[in-house]
Amino acid sequence: MTLIVINPNASDRVTAGIDAAVAPLRAWGSEIRCLTLPEGPPGIESQQQADLTIAPMLRLAAAQTDATGYVIACFGDPGLHALRDQTDQPVVGIQEAAVMTALTLGQRFGVIAILPASIPRHLRAFGAMGVTNRLAGDRALGLGVADLADADRTVAAMVATGRRLRDDDGADVLIMGCAGMAQYRAHLETECGLPVVEPCQAGVAMALGQIALGLRGKRHVE
Structure with a gap:
């Protein structure tokens, strides 16, 4: 089992x-290999940058x-459906996985975005996804990926x-809206007193479950 x-x-x-x-998810006995896309931008902060990857x-x-x-591993899931077309292996986008995980932890989720330009996408x-009725709010830090x-x-x-x-929008679970935020999850949970979903962890956990259960993408019939 090798998850890319x-x-x-x-x-x-x-x-x-x-x-x-x-x-921590490697304790499940799977190989998890994390790769950088050399042709990608330094950080994905717009729809155009996402699409070009x-x-x-x-x-x-x-x-x-x-x-x-x-x-x-990009919040925005660029190429998610294209990769699902390319392979019948499980393909998980961290944004989709984070939202689905958050819905099991609270009633209304709030997203911490990096820049205002990220919010429309x-x-x-x-x-x-049909989940806007469970969205409390999506607020930007005003910081780029490098920041x-x-x-x-x-x-x-x-x-x-x-x-x-939490206080103004009524969120009872938070989602970190960028793959570059992972190291701050525990501190954010402590300071806000809410469950915090780190999207890469959510995505990997979901993908490993699908692999272990033998769930595969829909095969195309000619």
């Missing part, structure tokens, strides 16, 4: 953070001949945003 986790941006730092976040990501996925499943995805490396600045912004989602 693809970070569609070109940041090895973000990939290392993803790898650390999902490390799809073709090279599909090529990278196809090259992993030992894969028994895939996780797309989140809302389109939530609309397509998330500044721990003090990021933690302060995330806690303030999480509390606004």
